[in-house]
Amino acid sequence: MNYGELLKLLAPESILALTLLLVLGADATFLSGRAPGLRRAVAASLTVAGCMGAIYWIFFFPIHGHLFSGVLVVDPLTQVTKQVLLLLTAATALLTLETAFTPHVGEYFGLQLLATLGFLFMVSSEDILTIFVALELASLSLYMLASFAKGNLASAEAGLKYFLYGGLASAFLLFGFSLLYGLTGETLLAKIAAKITTTPRDPLLVVAISMVLTGLGFKIAAVPFQLWAPDVYEGAPTPSAALIASGSKLASFFLLEKMMTIGLSSAVGSGAFHALAAGWVPMLAMLAGLSLIVGNLTALAQTSVKRLLAYSAIAHAGYALLGVIANSSQGFVALLFYVMTYGFTVLGAFGVVAVVERQTGSDRLEAFAGLSRRSPVLAGVLFVCLLSLAGIPPLAGFFGKFYLFAAILRAGAPSLGILWLVILAIALSAVSLFYYLQVLKQAFVREAPLELPFSVKPSTQLVLILLALCVILFGCAPDLLVSKLLLALKAAAPGLVF
Amino acid sequence: MIGLSHYLALSAILFSLGLLGVLVRRSLLVVYMSLELMLNAANLALVAFSRFNQNLDGQVVVFFIITVAAAEVAVGLALIVALFRLRQTTHIEDLNTLNH
Numbered sequence: 001m002n003y004g005e006l007l008k009l010l011a012p013e014s015i016l017a018l019t020l021l022l023v024l025g026a027d028a029t030f031l032s033g034r035a036p037g038l039r040r041a042v043a044a045s046l047t048v049a050g051c052m053g054a055i056y057w058i059f060f061f062p063i064h065g066h067l068f069s070g071v072l073v074v075d076p077l078t079q080v081t082k083q084v085l086l087l088l089t090a091a092t093a094l095l096t097l098e099t100a101f102t103p104h105v106g107e108y109f110g111l112q113l114l115a116t117l118g119f120l121f122m123v124s125s126e127d128i129l130t131i132f133v134a135l136e137l138a139s140l141s142l143y144m145l146a147s148f149a150k151g152n153l154a155s156a157e158a159g160l161k162y163f164l165y166g167g168l169a170s171a172f173l174l175f176g177f178s179l180l181y182g183l184t185g186e187t188l189l190a191k192i193a194a195k196i197t198t199t200p201r202d203p204l205l206v207v208a209i210s211m212v213l214t215g216l217g218f219k220i221a222a223v224p225f226q227l228w229a230p231d232v233y234e235g236a237p238t239p240s241a242a243l244i245a246s247g248s249k250l251a252s253f254f255l256l257e258k259m260m261t262i263g264l265s266s267a268v269g270s271g272a273f274h275a276l277a278a279g280w281v282p283m284l285a286m287l288a289g290l291s292l293i294v295g296n297l298t299a300l301a302q303t304s305v306k307r308l309l310a311y312s313a314i315a316h317a318g319y320a321l322l323g324v325i326a327n328s329s330q331g332f333v334a335l336l337f338y339v340m341t342y343g344f345t346v347l348g349a350f351g352v353v354a355v356v357e358r359q360t361g362s363d364r365l366e367a368f369a370g371l372s373r374r375s376p377v378l379a380g381v382l383f384v385c386l387l388s389l390a391g392i393p394p395l396a397g398f399f400g401k402f403y404l405f406a407a408i409l410r411a412g413a414p415s416l417g418i419l420w421l422v423i424l425a426i427a428l429s430a431v432s433l434f435y436y437l438q439v440l441k442q443a444f445v446r447e448a449p450l451e452l453p454f455s456v457k458p459s460t461q462l463v464l465i466l467l468a469l470c471v472i473l474f475g476c477a478p479d480l481l482v483s484k485l486l487l488a489l490k491a492a493a494p495g496l497v498f
Numbered sequence: 499m500i501g502l503s504h505y506l507a508l509s510a511i512l513f514s515l516g517l518l519g520v521l522v523r524r525s526l527l528v529v530y531m532s533l534e535l536m537l538n539a540a541n542l543a544l545v546a547f548s549r550f551n552q553n554l555d556g557q558v559v560v561f562f563i564i565t566v567a568a569a570e571v572a573v574g575l576a577l578i579v580a581l582f583r584l585r586q587t588t589h590i591e592d593l594n595t596l597n598h
Contacts, residue, residue: 129559136566140573147577156581157595163577164529167570168520171536174563175513178540178556182506182547187555231596 009065009074012054012082013120019050020113027106036103043109044093044459050113051090055083070188071127076488078123081254084340085123088247088347089116094463095351096239098358098456101149108148112243115141119251126189126258128177135173135219135255139166142248145240146232158235165218165228173215179208180263189263197266205267209280212259213287219252220317221310223290233310238357241306242350245313246343249320253339257324257332260284268327284325285421291318296428299435305353305363308435309346312389315432316342319425322404325418326411333485334407338400340481341388341474345397348385348467351460352378359454368439370448377461378454379443384468386436388475391429395475401429403482505546513539526578526588533574537567 007014023046031039058079066073093112102108118138125131143166147159181187183205184195196205217225233241260280269279295315302308320342323335353363355378360367372379388395405422474481512535519532541560548556578588585592 129555129562132559133562133566136570140569143573143577147580150580151584153581153584153595156577156584157593160526160577160581161593161596163574164520164526164533167530167533167574168517168536171513171516171533171540174537174540175543177559178509178543178547181544181556181559182551185547185551185553185555187559235596 005065006067008061008063009067009072011057011061011063012086013117015054015057016050016086016113016117016120019046019053020110020117022046022050023113024106024110027109031106036100036105039105040097040100043105044097047093047109047113048090051086051093051116055086058083070190071130072121072124073126074124075492077485077492080484080488081123081250081336081340082120084343085116085119085247085250088250088343089113089243091344091347091351091463091467092239092243092246094459095242095347095354098351098354098460099237099239100358101152101155101237104148108145111141111145111148112239115145115243116247119247122251122255125255126262128181128187128189128192131255131259132170132174132177136170138248138251139170139219142166142240142244145243146236148240149237152235154235155237158232162228162232162236165225169215169218169225172211172218176208176211176213176215179204179211183208189258192263193265196264206278209264209267210283212264213280213283216252216256216259217287220249220256220320221291221314222287222317222321223294223314224287226291226294226314226317229314230307230310233313234304234306234363238306238350238354242347242354245309245346245350249313249317250339250343253320253324253335257335260324261327261332281325281327284321285418288318288321288325289421289424291315291321292425292428296431299432302435303365305356305365305368305439306350308439309349309353312432312435313346315428316389319401319404319429322408322421322425325421326404326407328407328411329486329489331404331407331411333482333489334400334403336485337474337478337482338404341396341400341471344467344470344474345385345388348381348464348471349389351464351467352382352385355454355456355460365439365442366446368442369446370451371443373451373453374448375454375456377465378456381464381468382443383440384471386440388471390433390436392433393475394472396471396473396478397475399475399478401425403478502546502550506543509539509543509546512536512542524590526581526590529590530574530578534567534571537563 023043027039027043031042064075115138118134118141121134125134143159143163146162147156149155180192184192186192186195221229264280267279269281291314295311299308299311320335320338323331356367357363388397391397391401408418516532516536520529523529541563544556544560582588
């Protein structure tokens, strides 16, 4: 392994790091003292150019390999996921133009890029050391992004809460990792799995698995580790919340799936109601069930739309966990399809919230009144995104849920023991329609006292329309993405196809 | 003779003390110190396992954890200072703007 090869494997990450330096440098030198609008425009264009450059590189120079026998893995599946992550960041950067909460423009966009760099490494890591470092790179950047509106008490508080809960979670994760290392003497996930099969089941292993799940459960905001999510989504600047909800979710779920199916593949257990067996499947089944119930039912009572989206994100973490529980390649593909389309959808919803918040100064339900007359485009995007989140065909959210249910039913086919979870998920997705329609009712039926049209930046309109089109496209032709993911999974490490 | 189990017991005690501190103490700075204690409990376990498993991977991991923890200190203290400037408090019960 020489440095040339290393650089080739890490070209997208290097492009992103160079962009980061460029954004900071440009903002600190010839743009200092200029109008904030211009600085934001330049920083956002550079960010988007960097992300697009990295996507272009992955697309036209496909290269695969394992570095140091798997410390860093670059295969077709990680590359597809990285492209989606980069798209999500580019869209977030463009939506940031709609807000003006900070004079520190270069740093804000720089941190977005740094967080994305962390996501990319999370996707590529299969060793507990690199997983930890990548996770911390992403987390530390996200803590700062959440508290970036320094003069705003809500933002400072959101960042601090995110930090405290996050620190607790990474301590748990680390202790779990240290136990895994102690039990097996290995740090590579694949080798850990191989050692676990040969040793008899140890109570310490159960402790290690629960601690790892605590740490990762925090990242995906699954109940009972969700306490930070509503406060952070509500208090953080909207683009930061959007990145936490989309990119961070996708990277964390990818990491969780790898951790479970590679690292702990020999401690699966069973989540069937009549044959519970110790392992990570019953633990995750419990997290999923609780997330579905708590997320969907608490969302019913919310009056702040960002908070509502937070509880809906908790519920969606519950749905996505079904894909991990299925523990099959079909489940993996269903999970990725679901989380990717969820990222696009929630980014669209947050984009609309950002505009409404800027124009009315509030993200309460009442602030959305008369949206369909004040800005038909925004209302249309909100309509598509929220109905997709609720799972209405023919939008992407419907097929996402459909694939998840199909994957988990097929995985438990002989006994259908996991059916209880599927029934719960379907019943609660009917409940979820109620709170999404509450928002849409405000936007389309209620009248605002003073219905002045919103002024929306052309770039924001373009991004939002593209996101909504993606949601419709992947709803009408889900095969476009699913077949790509399946091919990538088959071409990836054969150990992943099961 | 001090063996692996002694180190693990100490590490578990440190971790529990840290967790207790996070849950019980009311000052942000003390909570923050307790978090660091939990990280160091994991470090101790890693070093002990590394010593008794006769392989160096664990010690390498510890060096990275120490570095990351230092970065975390920088971010964490900055966040506490940012809050202090707005609220003149480092009390955890004053983090209540966002509770509805």
